Amino acid sequence: MYSESDIDGAVAAGAISPDAAMALRRYVATAQAAPAVDEEHFRLLTGFNDIFVSIALVLLLTAVGQIGFQITHALGGAFVAAASWPLALYFTARRRMALPSILLLLSFVGGVAGALAGGIETAFPHIDERAGALAVSAVGIVAAGAAWLHWRRFMVPITVAAGAAATVAVAIGLLMAVIPDVKQGVWPLLLIGGLGVFALAMRWDMSDVRRETRRSDVAFWLHLAAAPMIAHPIFQMLGVFNGEIGGGTAALVLILYVLFGALALAVDRRALLVSSLVYVLYALYSLIRSAGAIELGAAFTALVIGSALLTLSAFWQPMRRSIVGALSQPLRLRLPPVQQPA
Incomplete structure (x- = not known):
């Protein structure tokens, strides 16, 4: 299955003309008896090879992380992040495989965050609650920076959602560090963060209302990140x-x-x-x-x-x-x- 961003990339590469791409979209919409935008396409699998490669990546990165973790907690995350980047150069930048690209993004951002969290845990084993909140914010800032760096190089659509979620974690962590009593109102804060991510998703969506470019894929993942941040706090409250x-x-x-x-x-x-x-x-x-x-x-x-x-x-x-x-x-x-x- 090909996503809208794949068709858009084919047009940009000159493989097909814009008129041919539009004709293809119209044909698919007519065959499905629905406008193409209503299908809410996003690419997760390009074939069974995606699953095969993803299993291998999970095994490899898990082993690398465990080896580093046995040395020190920080090295576990650092090894995973260091392995994820060159793997992404092949499977994301060159092979353009969907599911492995998502896994490698998450492992890179999670590895960077885990390395910093492990370093803080080793350096400050008895950290107090307020300092812990600041540490969480620092980890979130670094994770957001890692997501931005990954986006600049590989432009995997889920990256923006990962960065937005990290930003919400940073904001809540900073508030809890500055105002310790605010932890009693964590659900309203998470709801506000979710509404902010939803607004960002709508900004991406409104820039491509016909959902014909990569922006639609980015908006999809942002909506997927915002939805639990909105629904969960409301029903918990x-x-x-x-x-x-x-x-x-x-x-x-x-x-x-x-x-x-x-x-x-x-x-x-x-x-x-x-x-x-x-x-x-x-x-x-x-x-x-x-x-x-x-x-x-x-x-x-x-x-x-x-x-x-x-x-x-x-x-x-x-x-x-x-x-x-x-x-x-x-x-x-x-x-x-x-x-x-x-």
Whole structure:
């Protein structure tokens, strides 16, 4: 399977003309009876060889990390980062393999962060809470810098999301270091960070509303990073998993999920629905159990939610057309198009 960024790269390399690329997109959209933007393409696998190489990379990097870790904790991460960069020069820059590129990005950024964290742990084994928060911020800054360096060289779409997540960790860590009592409000802080990442994702999305370039792939991963930062704090603050929830809380969870669905339809991204799915499943399960269906509560919950999600998928286009049609004209122009292909 080829992603939009692959087609865009082929056009840039002169392999196909822009008109041929547009004709290909129109053909695929017509064959699927849906606009290409609604398919939310992203490249994860270019073939089974991606899985084969990824398994080998995991084995190799795990072994390298363990060898370094036996010497000192910092060397474990340093060895992983040092091995990931030359591997990325081949598998990412030269072979352009999707899944191995993602793994090598994560191993490089994680290795750099792990090396610094291991060094701090070795140098300051009895670090206090405030200094620990500053150390977390320092690790986050270095991780964000590593992600930026990797992006400048390899431009793997998930890199921007990794850097954004590291930046949120830095901000929260600095606040906890400056104001120790702020740790009591970590969920609202994480929610604010998630909203910031979501805004960044929308900026990338709005720069390519037809989703024909690498920017769409970057936006996809940003949405995937922002969704749990938004959904998890909201439902945690509602106390969804703090024992049995009442009917009012369960109903509020369902209402929030409907609102998330409307937002997902408007921006044509499904990540928020997936991230909050476990909470709505638990809320509906609690409602069904409170109604007396104890033995079949799980089955009824799966039946209702599964049917609802399949219906949403089948009627995504007309439902999205209704949602977007209710928005103002300037806002509609900044969202992916809803019209059917000719």
